[in-house]
Structures are given as C-alpha cells and as structure tokens.
Amino acid sequence: MLLSTILEAASYGPAIAAVAAAIAVIGAALGLGKIGQSAMEAIARQPEAGGRIFTSMIIVGAFVEGVTLFAIVVCLLAGQG
Amino acid sequence: MKTVLKHITLWFALACALFASGQSFAQETQTEKPEKFDSKSFIFGHTGDSYCYHITEINGEPICVWLPVIVKCKETGWHCFSSKHVCELKDGETFEHKGSQFFIEPIKADKYPGKLVEVKADGNLSRPFDISFTKNAFGIFLVCAFLLAFFLPAARMYKKDPMGQPTKYQGLVEWLTYMVLDGIIRPNVPENKVKKFAPYLLTVFFFIFFANLFGLIPFFPFGANVTGNLSITLVLALLTYFFVNIFGNKHYWKDILWPDVPIFLKAIPIMPIIEIISTITKPFALMVRLFANILAGHIIIMVLMALIFIIGGMYGAGMGGVMSIVSIFMTVFMTAMELLVAYIQAYVFTMLSSIFIGMAQQEPEHE
Numbered sequence: 001m002l003l004s005t006i007l008e009a010a011s012y013g014p015a016i017a018a019v020a021a022a023i024a025v026i027g028a029a030l031g032l033g034k035i036g037q038s039a040m041e042a043i044a045r046q047p048e049a050g051g052r053i054f055t056s057m058i059i060v061g062a063f064v065e066g067v068t069l070f071a072i073v074v075c076l077l078a079g080q081g
Numbered sequence: 082m083k084t085v086l087k088h089i090t091l092w093f094a095l096a097c098a099l100f101a102s103g104q105s106f107a108q109e110t111q112t113e114k115p116e117k118f119d120s121k122s123f124i125f126g127h128t129g130d131s132y133c134y135h136i137t138e139i140n141g142e143p144i145c146v147w148l149p150v151i152v153k154c155k156e157t158g159w160h161c162f163s164s165k166h167v168c169e170l171k172d173g174e175t176f177e178h179k180g181s182q183f184f185i186e187p188i189k190a191d192k193y194p195g196k197l198v199e200v201k202a203d204g205n206l207s208r209p210f211d212i213s214f215t216k217n218a219f220g221i222f223l224v225c226a227f228l229l230a231f232f233l234p235a236a237r238m239y240k241k242d243p244m245g246q247p248t249k250y251q252g253l254v255e256w257l258t259y260m261v262l263d264g265i266i267r268p269n270v271p272e273n274k275v276k277k278f279a280p281y282l283l284t285v286f287f288f289i290f291f292a293n294l295f296g297l298i299p300f301f302p303f304g305a306n307v308t309g310n311l312s313i314t315l316v317l318a319l320l321t322y323f324f325v326n327i328f329g330n331k332h333y334w335k336d337i338l339w340p341d342v343p344i345f346l347k348a349i350p351i352m353p354i355i356e357i358i359s360t361i362t363k364p365f366a367l368m369v370r371l372f373a374n375i376l377a378g379h380i381i382i383m384v385l386m387a388l389i390f391i392i393g394g395m396y397g398a399g400m401g402g403v404m405s406i407v408s409i410f411m412t413v414f415m416t417a418m419e420l421l422v423a424y425i426q427a428y429v430f431t432m433l434s435s436i437f438i439g440m441a442q443q444e445p446e447h448e
Contacts, residue, residue, distance in 0.1 A: 062374075062429040066366065069373030 017079035024071035031064040092406070099403045118394040124383040128306050128376060129195065130217045132164040132185065136301050143169075146301065148219060150183075152209040154199055157181045164213070167197060175200055181209075217313065220305025224292045228284075261286050265432050269439040278438050281324055285317060286431040293375055293423030297416060308426075309376035311368070318368035321434045326360060329441040363437060367430055374426050378419040385412045 039057035043050045126135075134146035147165040154160065157180045166176045167185050175182035182200040186193045197213070198206045235254035238247075247255065266275060266282050292307040307313055337356040339347060346352045389408050393401025 058425060059429060059432070062370075062425050065374065066370030066429075069377060070366075070369055072377060073369060073373045 014079045017075045020078070021072055021075040024068050024075065027071075028064060028068035031068075032061055035060050035064065096403060096406050099399070099406070118387070118390040120384075120387045120391055123387050123390070124380060127304075127383050128309055128379045130215050130310065131195070132197065132213060132215055133168045134216050134219065134301060134305075148214050148216065150197060150213045152183075152197065152199075152211050152213065154181050154209040160209075216305045217307055217310055219302070220292065220295065220307040221313070223302055223305070224288060224295060224307065227291060227295075228287055232287075257287075258283065261431065265428065266435050269432070269435040271439065271442050271444070274438075274442050277328075278324065278435070281320070282431055282435050282438075285320070285434060286427050289317070289371065289430055290424060290427035293426060294420070296375065296379065297419055297423065306375070306379055308371055309379050311372050314368045314372040317371070317430070318364035321367060321437065322360070322364040324434075325364075325437045325441045328438075330443065332443065332445050333441040363433075367433055371426050371430055374422055378415070378422055382412055382415050382419070385415060 035057055039053055042053050132150055133148055136144045136146065138144065145165075145168070147163045147168070149161060150164045150167065151159070151161045160178050160181065160183075162176075162178050166178070167183055170176060170184050175184045177183075183197055184200070185197050186195060186206075192206065193208055196208060197211060199209050201207060232254060235251050238251055261283055262275075262279060265286070266279055270278055270282075289308060295303045296306045296309065298304065337360065338353050340352055340356065342352055385408050389401055389405045392404040
C-alpha cells in the first residue's frame with residue numbers, strides 16, 4: 001500500500017530507463033565478448049583464414065549491436081516521456 | 082614506444098597542472114554563480130533537424146545559413162520565406178506572411194516540438210503541409226550531388242574509351258565499385274539478376290556511407306545528421322522492401338503464402354501471417370539498426386563535448402579547461418570509431434538488402 005502510493009507519487013520513468021539501458025548494455029557486452037572469443041580461437045587455429053574470420057566477426061558484431069540499439073532506442077523514448 | 086610514453090606523461094602532467102590551477106581559480110571566484118548549461122537542447126539541437134543551419138555565434142549574434150521555409154496552408158495557400166524570420170522570434174511573437182501567422186514551437190513543447198506551426202484566427206495551432214528545405218534535406222542533396230560528381234565522370238570516361246588505360250581516378254572508382262559488387266552483391270544475388278539489382282544496391286551503399294561520413298564533419302556544409310533520422314532510414318528500408326517484394330519470384334510468394342507445411346498450419350492462416358509479418362520485420366530491423374547506430378554515435382560525441390560546458394558551468398572556467406583536454410581525447414577516439422561504424426553500417430545494410438533480394442529471386446531446385 002505504501003509502495004504503491006510512493007510509486008504513484010513520483011515519476012520514475014527516466015530513472016528506470018537509465019537502468020534498462022545499462023541492462024541492455026550488459027547483454028551486448030556478453031554477446032560481443034563471445035563473438036570476439038570464438039573469432040580469436042578460430043584465427044589461432046588457422047591463421048590463413050584470418051581475413052575472412054575477421055570480416056565475419058565484424059558483421060555478426062554489427063547484428064548484435066543492432067539488437068542492443070533497439071533496446072537503447074526504447075530506453076531513450078521512455079526517458080523522454 | 083618511448084616517444085609515446087613521453088608524450089602521454091607530458092600531457093598528463095599538463096592536465097594535472099591545469100587541474101591544480103583550476104581548483105585554486107575556482108576557490109577564488111566563487112562569488113559569481115556560472116549559468117547552467119542546457120545540455121538537452123545542445124545535444125538534440127545538433128543531432129536533430131532544423132530550419133536554419135546554425136554555424137556559430139559571434140558576440141551573441143548567431144551566424145546561420147537561413148534555409149527557405151516552404152509550407153502550404155489550407156486557407157492561404159503556398160508560403161515561401163527565409164527561416165530567418167521564424168528562427169529569431171522571441172517567446173510569444175509570431176511572424177506574419179501573406180495573412181498567416183507562423184512561429185516555431187520550442188523543443189520542449191507538447192504537441193509539435195521543434196516544428197513550424199500556424200496560428201489560426203481562433204488561436205488554435207495547426208501544422209501546415211511542410212516541404213521546407215531543412216538541414217537534413219540540404220544534407221541529402223549534398224550527398225547526392227557528391228555522388229553524381231564522383232561517379233558519373235568515371236562512367237563517361239569508360240564509355241568514351243572502353244579499351245583505354247584507366248586513370249588513377251578511374252582506378253579508385255573501379256576499386257570501390259567492385260568491392261561492393263564482388264564482395265556483397267555477387268555472393269548473394271543470382272548471377273542473371275545482378276545487373277538488375279546492382280544499381281540500387283550500389284547506390285544505397287554509397288549513399289549511406291557518404292551520408293554517415295558527412296555527418297561526422299563538424300563544419301558547414303557537412304554537419305547534417307542525415308542517416309541518424311528515422312524518416313530517412315524509413316525511406317531506405319521501404320525501398321528495400323519494395324525491391325524485395327515487387328520483384329519477387331512466383332516461387333518466393335508461393336513459399337510465403339502457401340508454404341510446404343502440414344495443412345493445419347496454413348488453412349487457419351498461421352504460417353502465411355507469420356511469413357508476411359517477417360517480410361515487414363526484416364526491413365524494420367534494417368531501419369532501426371542504421372538509425373540507432375548513427376544517432377547513438379552522434380549523441381556520444383555531443384555528450385562528451387557537452388561535458389566541458391557542464392563541468393565549466395558547475396565549477397568555473399578553470400575546471401572547464403581541464404575537462405576539455407580529457408574530453409577532446411575521448412572525442413577523438415569516439416570519432417575514429419564512428420568512421421568504422423559508418424563503413425560497417427553501410428556494409429551491413431547493403432549486405433542484408435542483397436541477401437533478401439537474393440532470397441526472393443531463388444529458382445526452386447529441381448528434383
């Protein structure tokens with residue numbers, strides 16, 4: 001009852017948006033770390049394929065960043081209104 | 082390596098010295114409270130669209146390039162005037178032109194933030210049909226003019242003398258074009274359809290790449306944030322959607338609307354509806370990916386620059402000077418990363434577009 005009154009009184013939109021953006025960045029960092037790890041292991045196994053592996057790593061990294069930036073855009077909108 | 086360490090130590094020592102002097106300077110001049118810096122309008126003013134092209138301010142007088150405002154109101158018809166009249170209005174004033182009153186809503190307004198509104202006779206605000214030549218429109222036309230000026234002379238040279246020895250300029254154009262053609266388009270689009278779709282894919286790659294690059298150059302005429310704008314990426318994604326679906330194979334549409342699955346999944350149209358939604362979400366993801374990446378980069382650079390003024394506003398000019406060294410270093414690194422992001426986003430957009438177009442042109446494998 002007290003909690004709901006507190007939640008009604010103040011507007012926590014921007015604060016929760018900031019926390020949500022930080023959580024989204026955790027997901028992005030984990031994903032990109034895994035991509036980098038597997039790319040480096042693959043290049044260490046077969047250095048001749050280094051160029052192609054690097055290109056694929058960049059592309060997959062762009063996809064993972066794209067998904068994260070979906071969440072960031074939603075957080076920006078939530079922080080505004 | 083030793084020279085780099087020496088440089089880093091020297092700059093760090095300079096920063097510490099400035100820090101110390103800034104602290105003492107701030108202690109002395111605590112009497113005057115520095116004015117608060119409006120970071121939100123600074124950031125969103127630089128990354129958003131605007132009717133005038135703001136360059137700088139000299140002695141409080143803004144130096145802008147006043148772009149034309151072209152609107153059509155329902156009652157009074159077409160209006161075309163320089164944005165100088167509406168950009169420099171104080172609060173509450175309106176600009177009168179051929180019978181209608183205009184002013185620009187501030188960014189914090191509820192209904193039409195940052196847009197040109199018309200005040201009708203009864204006091205209501207309404208948006209006229211607005212096709213003004215804003216900063217982003219100027220940026221788009223600048224990129225188009227650059228693309229035409231960069232690529233068409235090479236095409237003419239090849240047409241005039243196909244077997245001649247290519248010049249260095251022709252070599253550059255050929256290298257750029259084949260990087261996209263052989264690297265992105267040929268692996269994904271079937272060979273007999275490459276000539277049909279290569280013009281669109283090449284154009285979209287170079288437009289996005291050069292628009293991203295031009296958004297990073299800070300001075301006039303290059304500073305417009307073209308691709309960090311949802312409307313522009315919406316149009317690019319709509320073009321991809323159009324090219325994928327209008328030119329799609331009969332086999333492609335059969336796989337969407339009547340796929341090869343058990344009857345209970347396609348009689349109550351579950352699978353067709355999911356497939357139709359998936360044709361929309363793929364260009365939607367293209368749109369948001371490009372928009373969010375470029376806008377996020379611009380906002381980060383703007384925030385790092387605004388930090389100087391925020392710290393200067395809170396602690397006085399000395400601390401602002403210290404902050405500027407740190408901030409400039411970080412901004413240089415962020416801008417370098419933005420160069421990489423500019424190329425990667427153009428590459429990913431074109432690659433995904435070519436993959437979707439290639440998937441829509443597949444011939445069924447014969448048994």
